[in-house]
Amino acid sequence: MIRTCRELGRLPESADLKLWKWAHMLGFRGHFSTKSRRYSVTLGALRDARRAWRTEQAHAHAGLPEPDTDTALVVGHWDYLGSGYSPGASLLAASVWHRRELERQFTADGGC
Known part of the structure; x- marks a missing residue:
């Protein structure tokens, strides 16, 4: 990818992108997490998707029914542990x- 950025950076039509200058960053021009909204999905969206997938897998593995999204779990019992x-x-x-x-x-x- 670095080589490709450098090669594309030499072309006159991509001179404005300054790919050669940012080849070490794989062409992103900054830290990946600060640019994710512009280039791809946000890290929050990835975390949410991962959390949903893992929850679904855990429910399937434990044989639990699908959770109802309209109900809320209320914990009404507290114990003093010290x-x-x-x-x-x-x-x-x-x-x-x-x-x-x-x-x-x-x-x-x-x-x-």
């Missing part, structure tokens, strides 16, 4: 805090 860190996460957080304190002390004492 607050704060789990024991393992608490140990990890304390370790990170201790290491940062040692680094602060080292810097305050004239370390590197």
